[in-house]
Amino acid sequence: MGDASEMTRGTLVYIGQRIVLITLTAVVVSSIVFIGVRQLPGTALISERDTNPATLQLLLHHYHLDLPWPQQYLIWITGLVHGDLGESLVNRGVQITPLLVREAQVSVTLGLAAVLITVVVGMGLGTLAAVKQNTWVDYAASTAAVMGYSVPSFVWAFVLILITVGGLYRWTGGMIYEDIGWGKLEQIPVPALALGLPYAAIVARLTRASMLDVIRQDYIRTAWAKGVHARRVVLRHALRNALIPVVSVLGPLVTAIITGSVVIEYLFGIPGLGQEFVTSILDRDYNVVIGVFTFYAALVGVANLIVDLVYPVLDPRIRYG
Amino acid sequence: MGHRSLLRSLALVLGTVSLVGSACGPGSTTSEKLAADQTLRFAIIDQPTSLDPAEVDSAVDITFLAEVFTGLYKFTNDLKIVPDGTTKLPDVSQDGKTWTFHLRQDMKFSNGDAITAKDWVYSWTRTLRKNRAYASNLYAISGAQDVANGKSTVVSGLSAPDDYTLVAKLDAPAGYWLSQLAMPTAALVLDQKVIDAAGDDKWTQQAETYIGSGPFKVTGYSAKQYIDFEPVKNWWGGDTGKLTKVHVDFHVDVTAQVQKFEAGGYDIVGMANSPAGPDDVLRYKADPAKSKLLTIYPGARATAVGFNFVNGPFASKPGTKSGDPTNSANGTGDPGLDGRRAFSLAIDRKQLADIACAHAITCQPATGGPIVKGFKGYLGENGDPWAKFDPQQAKQLLEKWDPTGTKRKGLEYRYNPSPSNDKRAQNLQAQWRQNLGVEVKLAPSDFPTLQRDRRAKNVVFGRQSWGIDYDHPQDWFDNLWNCSQAQVGRGNDEAYCNPDMDKLVENANTRSLDQALPDYIKAVKMVVNDVVWMTIDYGTQPYLVQSYVKGAGYNGLYDFSWLGIRMTQH
Numbered sequence: 001m002g003d004a005s006e007m008t009r010g011t012l013v014y015i016g017q018r019i020v021l022i023t024l025t026a027v028v029v030s031s032i033v034f035i036g037v038r039q040l041p042g043t044a045l046i047s048e049r050d051t052n053p054a055t056l057q058l059l060l061h062h063y064h065l066d067l068p069w070p071q072q073y074l075i076w077i078t079g080l081v082h083g084d085l086g087e088s089l090v091n092r093g094v095q096i097t098p099l100l101v102r103e104a105q106v107s108v109t110l111g112l113a114a115v116l117i118t119v120v121v122g123m124g125l126g127t128l129a130a131v132k133q134n135t136w137v138d139y140a141a142s143t144a145a146v147m148g149y150s151v152p153s154f155v156w157a158f159v160l161i162l163i164t165v166g167g168l169y170r171w172t173g174g175m176i177y178e179d180i181g182w183g184k185l186e187q188i189p190v191p192a193l194a195l196g197l198p199y200a201a202i203v204a205r206l207t208r209a210s211m212l213d214v215i216r217q218d219y220i221r222t223a224w225a226k227g228v229h230a231r232r233v234v235l236r237h238a239l240r241n242a243l244i245p246v247v248s249v250l251g252p253l254v255t256a257i258i259t260g261s262v263v264i265e266y267l268f269g270i271p272g273l274g275q276e277f278v279t280s281i282l283d284r285d286y287n288v289v290i291g292v293f294t295f296y297a298a299l300v301g302v303a304n305l306i307v308d309l310v311y312p313v314l315d316p317r318i319r320y321g
Numbered sequence: 322m323g324h325r326s327l328l329r330s331l332a333l334v335l336g337t338v339s340l341v342g343s344a345c346g347p348g349s350t351t352s353e354k355l356a357a358d359q360t361l362r363f364a365i366i367d368q369p370t371s372l373d374p375a376e377v378d379s380a381v382d383i384t385f386l387a388e389v390f391t392g393l394y395k396f397t398n399d400l401k402i403v404p405d406g407t408t409k410l411p412d413v414s415q416d417g418k419t420w421t422f423h424l425r426q427d428m429k430f431s432n433g434d435a436i437t438a439k440d441w442v443y444s445w446t447r448t449l450r451k452n453r454a455y456a457s458n459l460y461a462i463s464g465a466q467d468v469a470n471g472k473s474t475v476v477s478g479l480s481a482p483d484d485y486t487l488v489a490k491l492d493a494p495a496g497y498w499l500s501q502l503a504m505p506t507a508a509l510v511l512d513q514k515v516i517d518a519a520g521d522d523k524w525t526q527q528a529e530t531y532i533g534s535g536p537f538k539v540t541g542y543s544a545k546q547y548i549d550f551e552p553v554k555n556w557w558g559g560d561t562g563k564l565t566k567v568h569v570d571f572h573v574d575v576t577a578q579v580q581k582f583e584a585g586g587y588d589i590v591g592m593a594n595s596p597a598g599p600d601d602v603l604r605y606k607a608d609p610a611k612s613k614l615l616t617i618y619p620g621a622r623a624t625a626v627g628f629n630f631v632n633g634p635f636a637s638k639p640g641t642k643s644g645d646p647t648n649s650a651n652g653t654g655d656p657g658l659d660g661r662r663a664f665s666l667a668i669d670r671k672q673l674a675d676i677a678c679a680h681a682i683t684c685q686p687a688t689g690g691p692i693v694k695g696f697k698g699y700l701g702e703n704g705d706p707w708a709k710f711d712p713q714q715a716k717q718l719l720e721k722w723d724p725t726g727t728k729r730k731g732l733e734y735r736y737n738p739s740p741s742n743d744k745r746a747q748n749l750q751a752q753w754r755q756n757l758g759v760e761v762k763l764a765p766s767d768f769p770t771l772q773r774d775r776r777a778k779n780v781v782f783g784r785q786s787w788g789i790d791y792d793h794p795q796d797w798f799d800n801l802w803n804c805s806q807a808q809v810g811r812g813n814d815e816a817y818c819n820p821d822m823d824k825l826v827e828n829a830n831t832r833s834l835d836q837a838l839p840d841y842i843k844a845v846k847m848v849v850n851d852v853v854w855m856t857i858d859y860g861t862q863p864y865l866v867q868s869y870v871k872g873a874g875y876n877g878l879y880d881f882s883w884l885g886i887r888m889t890q891h
Binding site: 182 | 543
């Protein structure tokens, strides 16, 4: 009892420390970006048509862009403390905080689906390959894994778009096809697959190697010798221990999946943070760029924290606090 | 035929007529059977910069504003100007300076608020106060620029003698003003009550407060995601056509748009200036079945190479302050003229369009001057003598311009990269190398950087382009080539300043287009002969339209009104 409460307290302290660190990281990242974007040439307030210099001055004033950097920074940081990231420079009247909150929800949904695919497909394929080592199943799974991580997400995206949108529509006479966009449940799996496939392949390779190590251990041999059912041996005894090295790479993988959504969202017309990342930089929409980086920094931090909290569940030797 | 048979035939005919008749509306033909679902779905690669008519800045914005708001006049699908919020064309005084507009008395905003002359005064004053890209469409009114410059809050030349009469007094006669008023931008009418209640910068962000007086209203909007429209019930203008809903997705890549179009998810690709890419257009063109869904409309954009008149080896008056005259009598004393002409004559525009524009599908070679074919001010096929391909003469002029070979060294062609701009730039570079023996370095930079340098008059020569706002030559001269725009920071990036041309155009601007067109043509010829721009191609606008969609199209400037679009059974 005493041990359990100690562990809970220690974990809570650890979570608290990490949240403080995540907040600090987000602020530091956004401050660097704040300064960085002001080095970019050109301005969001420029258009093909002539802009009256007096009007341009009024616009600069409206967005505080006529003030010295330190003052702009002070205004921005005050807004940040109040949860107000300002207004888009390009799309007039659009408030950034609610926009990015909505887009982050979209990206998190897509990211979670991709992580799910990564874990389920990767571990499933890796386990199968290890259990059926040196059989055609192993060779097929290993070949698929090599293909999976050799081809980048955006290429998978193009291939999947070709197959699941126009292709499926033609082959099934319009009965089944991928409806590009966002808003319906059935619009999630295909982009999530494009995003998760390369990482699933990495997880499959790791799981296979780790499983091969574990199934040669004495306790597994003992389980086999005792006549324990194969499914129980593999899933309960072997896989759980084989997952520890796999989970250790999930942190960087989750980060890669979150940042990888930049291209996938753009190609699939998904209104998430990734798409915003691209368009805001191209449009010189400074306020949105800073907001997107801030959100990304926080998201990556939180995702890694969650992964870290999974470790002790799988390996009781790991404790925080 | 027996009696019963005759009656049966008559009944059948009557039944068919009544069935078809009930399915058809304005614009539809009697043979059409309409689909049960009259939802129009399409996507655009961007999203509107602003949904506020006073802040409108791009072709994307205009598409939606034209459906939601009303102006005094509007362009029909074939670009004729007809009354919209007025009962007739304006009464113009003999001196051309007083315009009286007779407003419709039955006009209402979509929330039911009546529209009177005061609403127009409010809307125009607000537009001028904001003074964004298209506020200049109202500059003709006396006192308008005082409001634009913040010197006054009241447009002295604008008044509402009664609820349904609007009077505008102009500083000078303006033959082009009706075209500016018909453009669905600055001159639209807004509901002050709604804007005041929701907030001047917030009213466009909620469907409930985004109120106009056009045939459609916004029913759903999520910034950077989508926008939904539905026809206004009991619209004051009458029939709102057949569409029951319009759904537009934002930020969808054109390749994905075409894929979704092929899967039946979109009805049109090409609306709101989001055309399919050259590869898809070529694919559709090559396929006999698919080609029936493709229509390539002449566009309203000219692409050119612009030459700097005050800086660099092509300058007419090197070192001249931007905004000061750069012309000289008959081209004498213009040390850059032969160079500009040589660079223009050295380009085979057919080859360029073939390579850069998917075998001349997404653009056409430009041989008739900067004003695009089909629009007023176009010089006709081969009307630009410096657009013909003549490498021999080009070489002679090159040597005359640069006998020592120093001017041609280190030339950089500036442009903003895109698949078609890259191909254009590479082809120009190859042709100058082959036909002139000049090595030009390509210097791509993103649009904001390029635009900043252009406005500072620092670009020696580079890509130029202009999309027509309305079919009147004044749109070109007042935005691109006059002396006031030649100042640093303004839109005449070449800093070309020809007071003779300005005088000619100023005079033409005061007359009706019929009377003024010969003078505009003279002015265009000045631009052409001085090779301010070497125009290389005119854009086209490809549209992919599902076979069951009728009434959709493009008139060179704007998408056809949604009022005529309908979905037939499929």
